[in-house]
Amino acid sequence: MNRPYLLVVMLLVFWVVLTESLSPAEVALGLVTAIVIALGVSRLVGEEEARPLLVTPRQVARFLLYMPYLVKEIVAANIHVAETVLDPRLPIDPIIIECHYPLAHDVSVVGLANSITLTPGTLTVDVDKNKDTFRIHCLGREVAEAMPEGELYHHIRHVFEED
Amino acid sequence: MLIEAILQAVTAVLVAVGLFFFLVGTVGVLRLPDFYSRTHAATKCDTLGAGSILLGLAVLGASRGDYTDGLKVLVIAVLVLLSSPTAAHALARAAFRTGLEPYTLPEARGGEDR
Amino acid sequence: MESSLWGVGIFLLVNAFLCLYRAFRGPTVADRILGVNIIGTKTLVMLVLLAFVFRSRFYLDVAVVYGLLNFVVTLAAARFLETGRLKEEWKRC
Known part of the structure; x- marks a missing residue:
């Protein structure tokens, strides 16, 4: 299926979820809206960028299994920020590091970058054009030293690259 | 009525946790020294704060019997979970590529004074 | 309740x-965009609250x-900050 059509289908599904109605008039209105938006977006940012990310059911299932770990890490990240920010001395020692994480799919790059941002003390700043070197801003040296081991990277490989 | 009371207590706890982390995020955004470290506080705290409050409200909706409303609130929570780190990443990348230098400790800069 | x-x-x-x-004070443009973005998240939660109150x-x-x-x-503002335009490819470098 061609990519713009896929975008139309996804927008239409979103429309039906929002309107909570399957009456022909509303679905037709949604279809027209979806086509107009898909064309507009393709013109604005180019077809290359307007295409949706594709995920297989297997990846979705593995991602759901990964969710509890992610939520635990998000809570730990927030506690870490709370400890740092509410400490009167403001104990931070920021540094930007580069880590080499080779990945095959766009969706794994997105997943890894967002996971890094949500875990304690790290923030993805940039990904280079080969999509394998991540520039990461760390709030402390200990976090920066632990990043090259790539605990998250192995989780993401397991979830989206299926190995 | 017992179940309703339990669900309301769950809502209260989740909303309280969310408000606490929203406050932490605000304090972080006001206190931290540079853009990158502020983005840390803003992204993490906004994601968990909004997620926790929205989850609490979804539970409240379920306790009132509005299951579709509760589901829609969960959709909004997933939207925040996906969009907040992505927006932060786009912004940090734009800042980095326009040459904004990150703050480092004075002693890490070779002992030179600020 | x-x-x-x-x-x-x-x-x-x-x-x-x-x-x-923070959005008012800056000091950089990126700080202002970040400030507006997190105000937006709080507004979103407030809108959901209003749905439950009313x-x-x-x-x-x-x-x-x-x-x-x-x-x-936020994406558009970040892109504008980076490239100076809205209608252009992200610089792939």
Whole structure:
């Protein structure tokens, strides 16, 4: 299926979820809206960028299994920020590091970058054009030293690259 | 009525946790020294704060019997979970590529004074 | 129950105004965009709160649209900051 059509289908599904109605008039209105938006977006940012990310059911299932770990890490990240920010001395020692994480799919790059941002003390700043070197801003040296081991990277490989 | 009371207590706890982390995020955004470290506080705290409050409200909706409303609130929570780190990443990348230098400790800069 | 939801809303409003100080103060453009973005997240939560206080489902749709708009506005502002234009490829470097 061609990519713009896929975008139309996804927008239409979103429309039906929002309107909570399957009456022909509303679905037709949604279809027209979806086509107009898909064309507009393709013109604005180019077809290359307007295409949706594709995920297989297997990846979705593995991602759901990964969710509890992610939520635990998000809570730990927030506690870490709370400890740092509410400490009167403001104990931070920021540094930007580069880590080499080779990945095959766009969706794994997105997943890894967002996971890094949500875990304690790290923030993805940039990904280079080969999509394998991540520039990461760390709030402390200990976090920066632990990043090259790539605990998250192995989780993401397991979830989206299926190995 | 017992179940309703339990669900309301769950809502209260989740909303309280969310408000606490929203406050932490605000304090972080006001206190931290540079853009990158502020983005840390803003992204993490906004994601968990909004997620926790929205989850609490979804539970409240379920306790009132509005299951579709509760589901829609969960959709909004997933939207925040996906969009907040992505927006932060786009912004940090734009800042980095326009040459904004990150703050480092004075002693890490070779002992030179600020 | 309703009155405590009002309390939650007022707390968020105070937070949003504190973040507005960061958006006002800067010092860089990126800080201002970040400030506006997190105010947007708080507004989104407040809209959902309003849906529960007034028992009106329309606010939930407004909240969905507000969340999407907040995301797109931040992306567009970040892209404009980076490239100086809206209608251009991200620099692939």
